[in-house]
Amino acid sequence: MKLRPKFQRKLVDNSVKVISTISAAVGIAFLVWILFEVVSRGASSLNIAFFTQPTAPPGIEGGGVANAILGTLIITTIATFIGVPVGVMSGVYLSEFGRASMFGKAVRFAMNVIMGVPSIIMGMFVYSFMVVTMGRFSGIAGAVSLSIIMIPVIARTTEDMLRLVPDSLRESALAVGTPYWKLTLSILFRAAKAGMTTGILLAVARVSGETAPLLFTALNSPYWPESITQPTANLTTTIFNYAMSPYADWQEMAWGASLVIMAGVLATTIAARSLSKES
């Protein structure tokens, strides 16, 4: 076998090292670039009216996105109340009852697949079984579509976190006669609290920035949210409508709204991650 010259090998090695360092730097540069643009362009449209006034027609002075912020909070909260119990209980099933059974394996597989289904498909699904049935777009339909996105994420993290709890803890609780439901709710959940909270917060952060599923479900509205059975204003769809409009003042508002939603999502994500790091 003919040996390649040492010089050539070192050259290849070093160039790969340089390329790989540059790639990592490029990734970070894009992150910084995006953060910088959103903050610098969004900050100028933030003022008191932005957080207190509802959306105004183009050209009219003033106006804010307060109704959209409130709408996003309402939709995300309802989605959380639907998604968390279902997600957590599915996780309990996977970890406590269906670890090795065929049904458990199939559920785990299905959950993983759902995690990869595009969110716009969830919007169409909810559109066809809620919007068509109810006859109109509604905030509750938006919340349901977001909760469907949350369920598999929460189920899988809950399962992972419960599995980390040592079996000896389960056995000692069962040995003194604790029913399984009580064991799960007051011992396992307590032991896995930090990890489960992280998973739930990450899921909430992720869905609160979702746009695609809301386009066909919650739609948007220029008014304050009054009923969840009506189209409901929300930040992400407002950004989409404003950014695509030809009006400069609306586009500026879109940047402001982008800053608000990005700050909210990133803050929740970072908080969630630091929470799991502490434990």
Next chain:
Amino acid sequence: MRAAVKAPPSYEKMPMTEETKSKYSKTGDRIFRLIAAMCAMMAFVIIIGIFLSLVHGSELSLKKFGFRFLISQSWNPVTGEFGALSSIYGTLVSTFIAMVIAVPMSLVIALFLVELAPPFLSKTVGYSIELLAAIPSIIYGMWGLFVFAPFMSDHIQVFMGDHLGFLPLFQGPPMGIGMLTAGIILALMILPFISTVMRDVFLMVPPVVKEAGYGMGATTYEVTKDVVVKYGIEGLVGASFLGLGRALGETMAVTFVIGNSHAISASLFEPGNSIASTLANEFTEASEPLYLHSLIELGLILFIITFIIQAAAQIWLKRLNRDVGIR
């Protein structure tokens, strides 16, 4: 003769007082388990529900166009002629561009995180890359349309047109928006997903295998190419599959920058459309039943494609028997 061993009384046969009976009552556990199983069932309900509702919702166009829907390029709401070809083409091309950029880049980033960077730097860089995944896709859209597209048209596309303009791929006016810009932004969005899984795969390679390579005098590149990549090739392929699934269905960022034209053009500078971007743009405007059903059929196509890719990725990654990726 063996001594007769008396079996200990089994748990069930132990005499129970009224008090212990209520303590060991299984009703609560049965209900609890039933609730958990019903929640778990939701996974199937969702998948089957999506499939049935999309098939039901696209009835008219399935009947009218049949297989022709997949190969027809016309998209005309006025005459009621619909075909998915330009959307499928746009989805595949933008995804292909994204994969061509993101997969090699993720590979070298994973190499940087695992082999080159000191622990502190590796942690910080890894965390920052993961944050890219947390940014909502609508933010990528805003940034792409107002910041990155002008940058593309002023610098990158002019440069590429000058030097690579002899290829039909890079001809046409530098408009900023279009297939290439959409592909690059998609690459950026799937980069964190692929590189995180690849990093986990790299970390799964036993140190002793790598050390054996280094002991033979191999360079870092040689160890990576001949030992680490060969050891973890299944995981690396699985990682790319996960990124592929994400890129295919990404909606908002693509909708902002792809240009939304139902035409197939050879140049990557020209605007196009993807399945998801067409849905986002036209769904609420579709007034004709046939128009709406054609859009839902587009959704059905997208669902089937992503379902197959996700299922394949799951089965493939399961062989690794380890959980990898961003949570």
